[in-house]
Every structure is written in C-alpha cells, then in structure tokens.
Amino acid sequence: MAETAAAPTAGATIGDSEFDRDTAVTLREPGVYDTDLSAGWTIINAVNGGYLLAVVGRALAHALPHADPFTVSAHYLTASEPGPAVIRTETVRDGRGLSTGQASLVQYEPDGTEVERLRVLASYGDLDALPDDVRTTAVPPALPPVEHCFGPDDAPDDRPLPGSSAIVERLWLKLDPATLGWALGQPSGKGEMRAWFGLADGRPADPLALLLAVDALPPTAFEMGLSGWVPTVELTAHVRARPAPGPLRVAITTRNLAGGFLEEDAEVWDSADRLVAQSRQLARVRLR
Amino acid sequence: MAETAAAPTAGATIGDSEFDRDTAVTLREPGVYDTDLSAGWTIINAVNGGYLLAVVGRALAHALPHADPFTVSAHYLTASEPGPAVIRTETVRDGRGLSTGQASLVQYEPDGTEVERLRVLASYGDLDALPDDVRTTAVPPALPPVEHCFGPDDAPDDRPLPGSSAIVERLWLKLDPATLGWALGQPSGKGEMRAWFGLADGRPADPLALLLAVDALPPTAFEMGLSGWVPTVELTAHVRARPAPGPLRVAITTRNLAGGFLEEDAEVWDSADRLVAQSRQLARVRLR
Numbered sequence: 033m034a035e036t037a038a039a040p041t042a043g044a045t046i047g048d049s050e051f052d053r054d055t056a057v058t059l060r061e062p063g064v065y066d067t068d069l070s071a072g073w074t075i076i077n078a079v080n081g082g083y084l085l086a087v088v089g090r091a092l093a094h095a096l097p098h099a100d101p102f103t104v105s106a107h108y109l110t111a112s113e114p115g116p117a118v119i120r121t122e123t124v125r126d127g128r129g130l131s132t133g134q135a136s137l138v139q140y141e142p143d144g145t146e147v148e149r150l151r152v153l154a155s156y157g158d159l160d161a162l163p164d165d166v167r168t169t170a171v172p173p174a175l176p177p178v179e180h181c182f183g184p185d186d187a188p189d190d191r192p193l194p195g196s197s198a199i200v201e202r203l204w205l206k207l208d209p210a211t212l213g214w215a216l217g218q219p220s221g222k223g224e225m226r227a228w229f230g231l232a233d234g235r236p237a238d239p240l241a242l243l244l245a246v247d248a249l250p251p252t253a254f255e256m257g258l259s260g261w262v263p264t265v266e267l268t269a270h271v272r273a274r275p276a277p278g279p280l281r282v283a284i285t286t287r288n289l290a291g292g293f294l295e296e297d298a299e300v301w302d303s304a305d306r307l308v309a310q311s312r313q314l315a316r317v318r319l320r
Numbered sequence: 321m322a323e324t325a326a327a328p329t330a331g332a333t334i335g336d337s338e339f340d341r342d343t344a345v346t347l348r349e350p351g352v353y354d355t356d357l358s359a360g361w362t363i364i365n366a367v368n369g370g371y372l373l374a375v376v377g378r379a380l381a382h383a384l385p386h387a388d389p390f391t392v393s394a395h396y397l398t399a400s401e402p403g404p405a406v407i408r409t410e411t412v413r414d415g416r417g418l419s420t421g422q423a424s425l426v427q428y429e430p431d432g433t434e435v436e437r438l439r440v441l442a443s444y445g446d447l448d449a450l451p452d453d454v455r456t457t458a459v460p461p462a463l464p465p466v467e468h469c470f471g472p473d474d475a476p477d478d479r480p481l482p483g484s485s486a487i488v489e490r491l492w493l494k495l496d497p498a499t500l501g502w503a504l505g506q507p508s509g510k511g512e513m514r515a516w517f518g519l520a521d522g523r524p525a526d527p528l529a530l531l532l533a534v535d536a537l538p539p540t541a542f543e544m545g546l547s548g549w550v551p552t553v554e555l556t557a558h559v560r561a562r563p564a565p566g567p568l569r570v571a572i573t574t575r576n577l578a579g580g581f582l583e584e585d586a587e588v589w590d591s592a593d594r595l596v597a598q599s600r601q602l603a604r605v606r607l608r
Contacts, residue, residue: 102553103395103553105554107391107441107442109412109420110413124397124436130553132397132439134439148412148413151441153395153439153554154395155553155554162579162580168576168578169575170576266443268554268556270583286457287456287595288456288458288598289456290454290456290595291450291452293560295558307578312558312600314390314443314558
C-alpha cells in the first residue's frame with residue numbers, strides 16, 4: 033500500500049465539486065452539448081489540456097452507450113479560451129464491450145466565426161465489467177512521503193514557484209523535491225516530474241479526473257532547463273481501472289527531445305498501488 | 321553507429337516496391353480515395369494494423385498540405401478484410417507548421433452495407449523542416465548482431481515459428497533470441513520483443529513504413545505466455561525523424577497487463593542511432 037497521506041478532505045464529492053461544475057455539459061440537441069470553459073483551470077494563460085479532455089470526455093460519456101473512457105486521443109488545434117463552447121459528438125461504433133465516439137470542441141469569435149479547438153477520438157467501456165486479473169510488471173514511482181514533497185503553498189513569498197496560475201488553486205499537488213530543481217533555478221536536466229495529486233476540494237478521483245491528472249504536472253521540459261510554453265499537439269490517455277479513494281501518484285517522463293518536439297509519458301497510480309492511467313503526448317518545445 | 325547488418329538488398333525503392341503498390345490509393349473525388357487491401361499483409365488471418373495505418377497514412381499525405389505523419393491516432397472498429405476499401409478524409413486544420421486531418425476506412429458487405437474498419441486522427445508536418453537539435457536520453461535497444469538473431473527462415477521445418485502468415489514473406493524480421501522463448505514453448509514471462517526490421521524486397525524505410533514497423537513484431541503477449549489474437553483497440557504513433565538508410569531496430573514493451581487489456585509501447589531506431597518513431601497501443605487480451 034502507498035504511504036497514507038495528508039490529502040485534502042474538504043468533503044467535495046463526485047458529482048458535487050468544482051471539477052464537476054466546471055466540466056458540466058448541457059444537452060442542446062442529440063449529440064450536441066453546450067459547456068462553459070472555466071477560467072479556473074488555466075495555466076500560463078492557457079486552458080489546461082487535461083481539463084479540456086475531461087470536458088469532452090464527459091460529453092462523450094453522455095453520448096455513448098458506455099460511460100468510462102478506455103482510450104481517448106485528442107489532437108489540439110487552437111488554444112481554447114475561457115467561456116462558452118460547443119461539443120459535437122458522433123457515435124462511430126456502438127459495440128457490446130466497447131463503443132467508439134468522436135467529438136469536436138468549438139468556440140466562436142466575436143464575429144460569430146466558428147473555431148475548432150480540439151478533435152477527439154475515444155473508445156469507451158465499462159471499467160467495472162473488467163476481470164480483476166492483474167499481471168503488471170510496472171512498479172509505482174518512487175515518491176517520498178507527502179510531507180517531504182512541496183506544493184505552491186510551500187514556496188516562500190519572495191520566491192514563488194513559477195507557473196502559478198488559476199489551476200494551482202484547484203489542484204492538490206505535492207512535487208517530489210528530486211524533480212523540483214527547475215523551481216530553484218537548478219533544473220536536473222532529466223526529463224522527469226513526479227507528484228502526489230488530488231483535487232483541492234477533496235473530490236475523489238474518477239475516470240474523468242484521471243484525464244485531468246495526466247496533464248496536470250509542470251512540464252518535464254522545465255526540469256530539462258527549457259522554459260516557456262510547451263503546447264500539446266496530441267495526447268492519448270488510457271484509463272485502466274477505476275481509482276481507489278485516496279491520493280494519486282503521477283509520474284511523467286520524457287526520453288526523446290528532438291527536432292523541436294518531445295513526448296511526455298504519464299502514469300497515474302492509485303492508493304491501492306494500481307496503475308490506473310497511462311498517457312503519452314507529443315508537444316512542441318522551443319529550443320534555445 | 322549501429323552494427324552494420326546483412327539487410328535485404330533486392331533493390332526495391334521508395335515508390336517502386338510491394339509496400340508502395342499495396343498501400344497505393346487512387347483519388348476518386350476530393351478527399352475520397354479508393355484502395356485495395358492486399359492479402360499480402362495478413363497475419364493470423366487478419367489484415368495487419370500497421371499496414372492499415374500506412375494505407376490511411378498515405379491517403380492523408382495526399383489530402384493534407386503536409387506530407388509527413390507526425391502523430392497518427394487510430395481506433396480500430398472492426399476487422400478489415402483483403403479487398404476493396406474506401407478512405408474518406410477531412411482536413412480539420414490547415415496550419416503553417418502542422419495540419420490535422422481525419423480519415424475513415426470503410427469496406428462493403430456483399431449486400432452493399434458499409435462497415436467502418438478504422439477511424440484515424442492525425443497531424444502532419446514536414447520532417448525535413450525540423451531543427452537538427454537532439455537532446456534525447458533514450459538509448460537504442462540492446463539487440464545482438466543480425467547474425468545472432470532469428471527469423472522465420474531460421475526455424476527448422478519440424479518446428480515452424482508460430483504466427484507465420486502472408487506478412488512474414490514481405491518483412492525482413494530478425495528477432496532477438498532473448499525474446500524468442502515463446503517460439504520454443506518457453507516464454508520468458510517478460511513483456512518484451514525486439515527485432516531488426518526491414519522490408520523483404522529491400523525497399524528503404526520512410527515515414528509511412530515506420531507506421532508499419534510499430535505494429536509488425538509478434539505481440540509481447542506471446543512472450544508473456546499468452547497465445548491467440550491480441551486485437552488492437554487504439555494505436556497512436558509518433559514519427560520523429562526521417563529514417564536513415566539501413567535496417568531498423570524495433571523494441572516493444574508491455575508493462576501493464578490488467579483487466580483483459582494491455583498497452584504495447586514500440587520504439588523504432590534507425591541505423592544512425594536516432595529514435596525515429598514511438599508508438600503506444602491499447603489491445604485486448606484473452607486471459608486464461
């Protein structure tokens with residue numbers, strides 16, 4: 033079992049929390065949903081890609097005959113902005129064990145021009161219907177106990193952690209000091225970032241929250257000595273199990289920074305030491 | 321530099337080879353292509369998923385303003401069959417550095433019913449326009465020299481390598497003996513498979529051939545002691561560089577076999593020791 037940790041216990045529940053309100057979608061007509069992208073999930077002035085994935089993921093959970101995302105592939109087209117958005121879904125296949133859907137999130141310019149923000153392909157199923165069999169060789173990330181990890185609240189006033197932005201208030205994120213050199217001006221050069229993860233209001237994790245978790249840590253690029261925006265081109269997340277209650281551990285790794293792009297692999301472990309999600313994204317990076 | 325290897329030198333070229341003929345697409349109307357899925361790329365009686373990705377990848381290369389796949393996400397819906405198919409593409413975004421497209425490959429039942437086989441989202445760019453900068457920490461897979469690796473031709477007649485099928489004739493595949501226990505009835509239990517890879521007719525690799533390479537090895541499930549079909553639910557491939565001439569090295573790894581699914585990560589290295597492609601797929605597995 034993982035170290036039991038001083039995670040937030042404010043009492044929000046699945047269905048009644050900031051995350052649920054801010055990812056809510058309203059059916060406009062069959063397959064089409066209205067939503068309002070919250071400014072509360074922005075980072076470096078951009079709407080977080082994991083939050084966007086969760087919003088679209090919720091629309092697809094409504095539209096498809098299955099409720100749990102198994103694999104979700106998103107191609108990010110243009111930078112989303114807080115405010116109204118429309119999600120159009122299409123049921124591509126309605127299978128017995130898995131169904132596949134497509135979604136497009138669009139926003140509107142002041143003159144009414146429609147701009148597509150992201151296009152998503154996803155296969156959904158029922159996590160509770162899977163056999164219990166686990167033959168994994170993966171091991172949870174080596175992460176110090178929470179009390180030895182650091183979040184934005186731990187930064188002295190005269191040296192705030194960079195990247196602080198609205199989303200920081202909504203996450204409970206405690207970073208492994210071994211991957212925090214960047215915050216002190218001494219990046220390790222390794223493409224690694226590890227953290228304890230939860231929602232600040234205590235809402236337990238569910239499959240939709242895992243879509244947020246895979247893209248919620250500071251980018252590995254920071255620890256490789258690169259600063260600035262690392263926009264995601266494409267992110268695919270696999271949800272492998274419904275997470276047990278308690279804090280999650282998230283580890284992200286980059287092995288190949290080349291040609292102005294990098295991959296970022298994330299894995300998310302629950303308090304029962306199960307690998308509950310894996311993701312990989314391709315992101316652009318500005319080399320200096 | 322990698323070990324120079326006795327790779328096939330039959331003299332096929334990019335544009336004039338089995339692979340090019342069998343992935344050819346013909347424009348029917350704007351954005352719509354006809355193709356003929358070849359029986360030459362089947363394995364265990366199914367059309368290989370990497371071959372399908374290359375066919376769709378070629379249609380998108382025609383349809384989009386950029387020619388090189390950077391990231392391609394495919395959700396496999398139903399099992400394709402050799403024979404005619406139609407690929408419908410949509411240009412989702414026409415950007416300066418990257419364009420994004422969507423494609424759907426369909427086939428027809430004898431009664432004319434259309435059945436969708438796979439749906440693809442992809443972002444394309446120009447590999448030759450990328451900066452040379454490489455700061456990778458990844459290292460090529462430890463693979464013995466070709467002469468110490470084994471392919472289907474090396475199997476004694478009375479003990480053929482399982483899984484032999486049409487595609488085997490078209491590939492030049494030399495497997496690391498350390499990952500060949502399954503072929504001798506003694507799987508290692510590790511989720512690893514490594515091989516030298518090329519096309520049997522000597523055609524050099526290009527980005528489209530990399531889409532084939534990421535799904536061309538025997539499944540890691542074999543080396544984990546599982547037999548039978550491991551159908552891909554979703555596969556996303558990143559092409560990171562145009563491969564140098566010479567044989568490729570492909571390593572695939574599974575870390576998490578759980579709940580009847582597994583992920584399979586592939587990496588492809590060229591003869592200049594560059595990591596030219598990465599992929600991850602989610603596949604179903606029958607546990608016994």
